[in-house]
Amino acid sequence: GQQLNQSPQSMFIQEGEDVSMNCTSSSIFNTWLWYKQDPGEGPVLLIALYKAGELTSNGRLTAQFGITRKDSFLNISASIPSDVGIYFCAGQLGLQGAQKLVFGQGTRLTINP
Amino acid sequence: ETGVTQTPRHLVMGMTNKKSLKCEQHLGHNAMYWYKQSAKKPLELMFVYNFKEQTENNSVPSRFSPECPNSSHLFLHLHTLQPEDSALYLCASSQAYGYTFGSGTRLTVV
Numbered sequence: 001g002q003q004l005n006q007s008p009q010s011m012f013i014q015e016g017e018d019v020s021m022n023c024t025s026s027s028i029f030n031t032w033l034w035y036k037q038d039p040g041e042g043p044v045l046l047i048a049l050y051k052a053g054e055l056t057s058n059g060r061l062t063a064q065f066g067i068t069r070k071d072s073f074l075n076i077s078a079s080i081p082s083d084v085g086i087y088f089c090a091g092q093l094g095l096q097g098a099q100k101l102v103f104g105q106g107t108r109l110t111i112n113p
Numbered sequence: 114e115t116g117v118t119q120t121p122r123h124l125v126m127g128m129t130n131k132k133s134l135k136c137e138q139h140l141g142h143n144a145m146y147w148y149k150q151s152a153k154k155p156l157e158l159m160f161v162y163n164f165k166e167q168t169e170n171n172s173v174p175s176r177f178s179p180e181c182p183n184s185s186h187l188f189l190h191l192h193t194l195q196p197e198d199s200a201l202y203l204c205a206s207s208q209a210y211g212y213t214f215g216s217g218t219r220l221t222v223v
Contacts, residue, residue: 042214098144098163103156
């Protein structure tokens with residue numbers, strides 16, 4: 001089946017540092033999505049990417065949809081304590097009706113103050 | 114109330130119990146989903162409903178029984194579960210791009 005390889009699996013950084021994580025796939029997706037999950041909560045959508053090559057920002061977050069449609073990265077600049085959590089990439093195939101998202105394994109971000 | 118609401122937030126049940134998880138969405142979405150999230154595993158799709166019709170059952174054991182009475186409500190009926198079924202169960206809904214997730218039900222089977 002389809003799989004997304006997300007790396008790194010975990011990161012331990014100092015507050016203020018920049019963060020970079022990425023996802024690769026053997027399959028092509030029409031949409032790439034990045035989610036963040038806080039402890040005890042469901043994932044929350046951070047950024048959605050709809051076109052190959054697209055670069056999108058949301059505050060300190062920047063994500064890109066790879067030109068081959070098989071990869072994506074997420075960068076977080078100047079990390080702060082509330083950035084702690086698990087970040088998931090997800091690929092979406094269809095554009096209408098019920099969707100099947102394929103999720104990466106997640107990147108657990110820990111920030112040392 | 115807005116978004117996707119799941120109840121209960123926490124559930125502890127014995128292996129012989131019968132319980133149900135409830136999900137309600139107030140977003141006007143047409144599709145709803147159940148996912149299982151276990152430690153150190155990717156999110157696992159369990160069931161997909163589109164316009165209250167089940168469109169996918171991802172080889173889920175019959176001890177998990179979904180019910181979708183309308184496009185806004187989704188249930189997961191549980192019976193004779195195993196300890197390895199302990200996990201966070203997430204409900205989500207969608208209309209076009211991406212999902213909106215609920216906060217999940219943390220299930221512990223003892």
